Amino acid sequence: MTALSAEQTHAVAQILESHAHAPGALLPVLHAVQARLGWIPPSTVPLIATALNLSRAEVHGVLSFYPHFRTAPAGRHVLQICRAESCQAMGGAVLEARARARLGVDWHQTSADGAVTLEPVYCLGNCACSPALRLDDEIVGRVDAARLDELLDTLQGNEVSA
């Protein structure tokens, strides 16, 4: 288990102090930790458990239940491609295959240059502009192969020739 830096420990302590009193605080705490650190390092689990008066198993159980929480750092960007029905009806599967091939990764993996972590997502609520994807906190709709290539080129800079 990698030790937290002093800065990370301080950030987690701050989060716990401001959230611990709230009823059902665990999800808000995990969201806040991920927002600050980019992921939820395993070494934060005992700190969170102690502050919320939970067992480490309970915290781990919640952490592992929800796909949104990451227990390993992501790439510089997270690309989520919608796999749900509406996007399938508009050719989403082609985008999935193209993104995997171009990045050389499968779902939940990060490209070798560390630029992009690829994830599936099941509906972004942008079904009237299918197919859709999410790049970090931006939703992109009516995505075709050319638009996907353009996005990936930007993300990977000069490391991948277009």
Added chain:
Amino acid sequence: MSTTVYVPCDTSARSVGADRVAAAITAEAARRGVAITIVRNGSRGMAWLEPLVEVATLAGRVAYGPVRAGDVASLFDSDFLRGGSHPLALGLTDRIPYLARQERLTFARVGITDPLNLDDYRAHGGLAGLRAALGMAPTEIVASVTDSGLRGRGGAAFPAGIKWRTVLDCAAPLKYVVCNADEGDSGTFSDRMLMEGDPYCLIEGMVIAGLAVGATQGYIYLRSEYPHACTTLNLAIVQARAAGLLGANVLGSGRAFELELRLGAGAYICGEETALLESLEGRRGVVRAKPPLPAHAGLFGQPTVVNNVVTLASVPLILARGAAHYRDYGMGRSRGTLAFQLAGNLRRPGLVEKAFGVTLRELLYDYGGGSASGRPLRAVQVGGPLGAYLPEQHFDTPLDYESFAAIGAMVGHGGIVAFDDSVDMAAMARYAMEFCALESCGKCTPCRIGSTRGVEVIDRIVAGTERSRNLALLDELCDTMRHGSLCAMGGMTPEPVLSALTHFPQDFGITPPAGARKLT
């Protein structure tokens, strides 16, 4: 004089470039020395026209769309600030047939107002419902909701008034109102549009629910896949509190209602109300056995109203205009309107709020314009991933809860996903099982194990391995899931699977017999 230009801030509009268009309009106006005010409104719901830019003129709001940033200079050249003609001009927005033929009740303000401007909200009828409710006894508020015929818009269609009555009748020191904003079904986006386009309407509905049942604390449980809705709601809550709409003294009435937004974390099952409550309490989103009902013992064991976004957002209008006004729309036991969401392979996808009773064919063709690909529509899934796949023979079924139940389907949340004839229905059936395996909370065996076995059985059927034996096995497996699962996740996954098999057997490698298959 400054001209008002509307560029939506809705996720769908932004996903196709609305922010770039707004920036380009601002820059071009500055370059030309023209005074404009840009309002980032919600979406009108005509998604194929997004980004839809509107200009306030003396004749009314004039629309242009879909506008790209590169079109902006030519719009100025065409004097669009006075409604000038342009290849992208659509005329008066309210006269566009797609909009003009709708019955906008719950979505009356969405796309019209500035979502975060409370004065705009009030000027368009906002807070009239809450003011009426503040002058009524709790039983009168509940009676009004009951009389309106409003049923849960999240999919289960349970009468809202009866749920509220149950919570009202519970004596407890603390009660809760929980808004289920975990809109996870593919093909649904009405909750998101409402939250981004008219957030105060949801807040007002929740305050009224609190007054009606005696709850003083509300939570909105929003899915993490909706980052823009999250930002908008948080801002709206802060401003509502500052304006005295939330807090210890709601609009000076002496009544208290506090509201907090909580984020989900990517688990589809948390749209199931008891899993949602577990999640709000800080646990894994595992389904609870019922009873007890959440109305008796919900959040933190207290009586809790759990309603979906559109349900709660329909309440202010019912209180403002009276139950009869709402009840007069619709058919049979499905009263009022539903915000249908047209998605998938359609030429004109978007949001269509209509009274119950409109047919699937009207929505798919008159509104939707047929397929986007130009190929024939072959299958339509109504009501989300747990809804049945319907072939054309059912397109004339009126959309009301009972008519759909009669053909083995469900209206659900009103999401409609259309597929053209390139769809492989065996693949869609397999996907339904795969999705269930992925998203099952794991509490009950039929769902947790059955979904994985379901994928395998479908694979064997498609591969032609002992096909008749495996078909019988799939039947039996679906029967077990339907009747043995704790909630709708496992209980309804057989709907898309078996409807695909019934209506499209050839996709599974089965030659359709002369008569219909015995599966229904």
